[in-house]
Amino acid sequence: MKIERLINIIMLLLENDTISANSLAQRFSVSKRTILRDMDSLILAHIPIYTTRGPKGGFGIMDSYKFNKRLLTEFDIQNILIALSGLSEFTADKETALTIDKLKSLLPNKMNNLKTLIDFEEIHEALSAAKS
Numbered sequence: 217m218k219i220e221r222l223i224n225i226i227m228l229l230l231e232n233d234t235i236s237a238n239s240l241a242q243r244f245s246v247s248k249r250t251i252l253r254d255m256d257s258l259i260l261a262h263i264p265i266y267t268t269r270g271p272k273g274g275f276g277i278m279d280s281y282k283f284n285k286r287l288l289t290e291f292d293i294q295n296i297l298i299a300l301s302g303l304s305e306f307t308a309d310k311e312t313a314l315t316i317d318k319l320k321s322l323l324p325n326k327m328n329n330l331k332t333l334i335d336f337e338e339i340h341e342a343l344s345a346a347k348s
Contacts (some may be wrong), residue, residue, distance in 0.1 A: 218257075220242050222254055222258060223255060224244070224314055225254060225255075226259065226263060226319065227318045228240070228243075228321075228322055229276060229277035229285060230281075231317075231321045232276075234268055234272065234273060234276040235274045235276075236274035236275075237251045237252060237255075240275075255275055263277065264277060264278035264280070264281050280315060287337065292322055293319050294323075296319055297319055300316050300319070301316065
């Protein structure tokens with residue numbers, strides 16, 4: 217869906233200095249031309265996108281652009297990440313991975329490497345054994 221892709225692009229731009237159109241196209245399984253149209257849409261929506269040329273060039277977002285992150289506390293985000301990590305153990309869903317990336321971008325850098333402390337595979341095996 218286009219709106220989800222646009223939101224995901226914004227989140228990625230907030231996390232990284234610059235991202236190339238080719239990288240975005242590969243990540244979202246769309247053409248480079250689609251990404252260029254998406255960038256036009258973001259610019260029309262007054263999102264402060266800039267471009268840089270060269271081998272390390274790509275799209276970026278102005279440092280002054282910030283989201284309101286007060287909706288969820290760090291503790292809330294950690295709990296959601298733990299739950300989603302458990303879900304991703306059972307599904308190879310690309311959308312779940314994108315959601316996890318979005319939530320990680322809301323955490324301070326020191327917490328971006330949050331590790332799941334629960335091994336959901338062991339729980340799944342125990343539940344399966346109990347049903348037998």
